[in-house]
Amino acid sequence: MKALGIRAGMALAGVPVAMAIAAGAATPAALRDAWVPEDLQTLTAMQLTQAGPRPVDPSNIHERSSNAASLGRALFNDPRLSRNGRVSCASCHAPAAQFEDGRPVGQGIGTGKRRTMPVMGAAGAPFLFWDGRKDSLWSQALGPMEDAAEHGGNRMRFARIMRAHYATQYEQVFGPLPAMPALARDASPLGTRDERAAWAALPPATQQQVNRVFANMGKAIAAYESRVRYGPSRFDRYVGATLAADPRGQDVLSVQEVRGLRLFLGKGQCITCHNGPMLSDHAFHNTGVPPLDPARPDRGRADAVPKLLRDEFNCLGPYSDAKPEQCGELNFLAQNDPAHLGAFRTPSLRNVADRAPYMHAGQIKTLQEVVRHYGEAPDAMVGHSELARPGDAPGHGQLIRLSPQDVEDLVAFLGTLSGAVDQPR
Structure with a gap:
């Protein structure tokens, strides 16, 4: 040369x-x-120095909060946020092992279908997971918590755990926790048949309150994960x-x-x-x-785009802090692109x-x-x-x-x- x-x-x-x-x-x-x-x-x-400070995520106004990051770190390491009480985010994203697990596919309460991706650098990506079915770090954090092969948890139980163990930390960042109704211990729109039925029986206002707590859990975890860097x-x-x-x-x-x-x-x-x-x-x-x-x-990506568009926790959803015009990636998302198949x-x-x-x-x-x-x-x-x-x-x-x-x-x-x-x- x-x-x-x-x-x-x-x-x-x-x-x-x-x-x-x-x-x-x-x-x-x-x-x-x-x-x-x-x-x-x-x-x-x-050069790594060219990355500079990450732009603020408009869909998560709490990402720069140190209190949110402290709460997020605790949640990241808490195995109670799983159906069997033995799996945490750190089980697959081990801080002492490159924030991953070294396995061909992830292993939670069951066996996954894809490789665990490291946490580092995720905060700068417009789409998350191998197929990009999430469009923010906080929304991405929610997916494994309800996935049957990963944490296998449900939203109502998560909200109860927050009230029982993290009420003070939560309220320092997000304000008062809602009261948890006695009629449902386990309920989720993505859970078992009984959990889905229990969720459907909840008043819409209660569903929204539980969803808000769930979304805020993701925002706290994102505040922590965004501080993990190469x-x-x-x-x-x-x-x-x-x-x-x-x-x-x-x-x-x-x-x-x-x-x-x-x-x-x-x-x-x-x-x-x-x-x-x-x-x-x-x-x-x-x-x-x-x-x-x-x-x-x-x-791959071909199946992820429809999931992203109907996700209630995406940038345009009711639990995002962004204005619609701040969701450029989602607003201009290519749909039905043949190149997405197997990508x-x-x-x-x-x-x-x-x-x-x-x-x-x-x-x-x-x-x-x-x-x-x-x-x-x-x-x-x-x-x-x-x-x-x-x-x-x-x-x-x-x-x-x-x-x-x-x-x-x-x-x-x-x-x-x-x-x-x-x-x-």
Whole structure:
């Protein structure tokens, strides 16, 4: 790759760059790795520091509240918020283990169908879960609590737990708790047949009160989870050293790891979807990942959009704090898009080397296999893969051709993306 000289202080995309060393230039201390301006601009945008402070979620006015975060942390770790009293959010999103569980699919009171996603970075995504069926961090927190395979709980019981164990903390943030009627101990519109019948028997005003408590539980958990963040990695230090023209600083990555970085930006085409400080475009793609159950392939985003639109806890719902015009993602949501079939959300690659197995149901065990998958570009069993294949019509995309050494170099680079997890104390 030909390196171009850049004058000290020249700005790339609004970010000052101290210097880039031209190949062969006479300088006091030449950089080991020279980069062209276009690549420097991309590397700058990939730094964790470029994430900046997360914009306030208009649907959750309590997200920045420290009292809400304290309550949310307690709820996140409370196994009483499950049918069997043994499962908490932390059971799958373990704070000591990258806020995930290391399993191919989640395991709550039952066995799930998809891989547990880490908490870090979720606050910046417009849609949550692998299929994007939730549009806020607080709404996402509610889903597992009622899911039959995860917590398996019900709204009336949750509201009673809040009154029995968290009334003071709750009221500091959200105001007085409603009185809990004696006529129903367990009731929910998504529960068992008896729970649904008990819910239907409640007056609408009582249903709304219970829903409000339930929504506020999600908002408190979101206040906590939004404070859990990725810490800087060796890659971030390397980019900082490169932009500062620091030769010794570049030694934080090996020669092989830098080769992998060049492949990531170049013929590996990884940057197409894994870009920005979270190394994700937050979009949905079908890349031909084999389904966990070939007899019942997961339809992904195609089935999630209708769920999102009818969700009473979405941005436009009655429990959101947002004004309708603040719900742009939902207002302009694409519906009935054929590309949604079999498509799943692009995960962040930060700390990716520490969280095998991979893909939406843990179908692929190692990073080497993941990289080879993109080179092999198998046909999708549901929908159509975006990956280019030999013989495709012009314009479909560019083939990803990687040698065995390329695969190892890319995997080596992916290992540089790991950093500590910053979480509130």
